[in-house]
Amino acid sequence: MQERPKKVLTCVNRRFHSGEPSCATRGSLAIAEAIEEGVRERRIDIVAERYVCFGQCTKGPTVKLVPGDFILGTTLDMVDGILDQLEAACGTKAEEDAGPPVHLLGS
Numbered sequence: 422m423q424e425r426p427k428k429v430l431t432c433v434n435r436r437f438h439s440g441e442p443s444c445a446t447r448g449s450l451a452i453a454e455a456i457e458e459g460v461r462e463r464r465i466d467i468v469a470e471r472y473v474c475f476g477q478c479t480k481g482p483t484v485k486l487v488p489g490d491f492i493l494g495t496t497l498d499m500v501d502g503i504l505d506q507l508e509a510a511c512g513t514k515a516e517e518d519a520g521p522p523v524h525l526l527g528s
């Protein structure tokens with residue numbers, strides 16, 4: 422049985438030279454925001470972070486479970502399904518363990 426993921430990382434690397442692929446030029450910032458918001462709202466027991474390049478640039482946007490697999494060619498339409506899988510694998514935190522409300526983050 423595979424160990425449950427402790428982190429979900431979304432590549433937000435952006436390259437500015439045309440012809441060089443990168444996840445951010447394919448919409449990964451919106452994907453990272455949707456995953457982070459979904460993890461917070463559902464209180465999924467996993468850490469969601471951004472990352473800069475997994476070396477899967479031609480196959481991105483790239484999401485990586487740690488430990489776990491790459492999710493390649495990620496689209497916004499896939500985020501709900503990814504969150505469903507994470508919730509099933511990781512469970513949810515009790516409300517008292519959920520951390521500060523979203524509006525307090527970064528304040």
Ligand code: FES
Binds near residue numbers: 476478
């Ligand atoms: S730019 Fe995202 S994996 Fe390299």
